Amino acid sequence: MKYTRIAALAALGVAATLSLTVCDSDDSGMDSSSKSSSSSSSSSSDGDSKSEGGSGSDGSEAGNAKSGSGKGTDARANAANGTETGGKVTFCKTEDLAIDATDAAPDVDSGRIDIIMINRGSTTCSATGFAGVDIKDADNTSPPIERGHAQPRVTIPKPGDAAVFNLAYDIDHTGDSPASPTDIEVTPPNETHTVSLKWPAGAGESKGAYPDVEVDPTHTTK
Incomplete structure (x- = not known):
């Protein structure tokens, strides 16, 4: 067991x-x-x-x-x-511009002188704005010309193209005008170098005096 x-x-x-x-x-x-x-x-x-x-x-x-x-x-x-x-685009230099003044009066009462600036440089440049303008008188004074009220327009002439601005005034028919302009001193927009142009032959004298002359901004011819 x-x-x-x-x-x-x-x-x-x-x-x-x-x-x-x-x-x-x-x-x-x-x-x-x-x-x-x-x-x-x-x-x-x-x-x-x-x-x-x-x-x-x-x-x-x-x-x-x-x-x-x-x-x-x-x-x-x-x-x-x-x-x-x-x-x-740089501003046009005075030395690259061929500048001339011509009588462009639209009628016998409205005086207008066109200042033509041809781009003789090798590149496109800007001539936008107002040029500086003085009118040289027979008494050797050179009063500056006031700007008009027109707004500046973009003006970028290519080589060979022109930028234009004009001087506008009322023509004096009385023979009593105190103005006797001989030359137009022009400084292109944004430049400091000036050129002297002969007052265009046949352009009428302004009424009152040079303060009545206005310069318009530049524009292209195209």
Whole structure:
């Protein structure tokens, strides 16, 4: 009987040991499966993250490309407008202008003298604005002429083209005018060098005196 009980207890001990071993094995399998699943999830997450990072980089490059494209557009616009270095239009220099004065009176009562400035330079230049004008009188006085009320117009003559402005006044028919003009002193717009022109033959004298003469802004002949 004792041997039978001992054998039975031994058998029970072996069964318990086997049961514990099986449980440990199952737990280990679950742990490794969980770790494997976690690792797989982590790898997937890292891959997605890298993928998203790549998209962000591409988007940034595309944004930079667009930005560069915009700058190119601005550069072309500036070039078209002549605002790039070397593309600016400079003011016409007196030495590059062939200047002459002609009588252009539209009728017997309205005096008008056209001052014609031909661009003899090699590049287009700007003659926009009002020229400075003094009229030299026989008594050697040179009173300045006032500007008219007309608004300046863009005047950019190419080589060979002309910019024109005129002097306007009322002609005196009484013979009592105090004015006796001999020369017209002209300083082109935005210049400091002056040229002296003879008062055109046949141009009438002004009424009152030179303060009644007005100079208009330049314009092109085309």
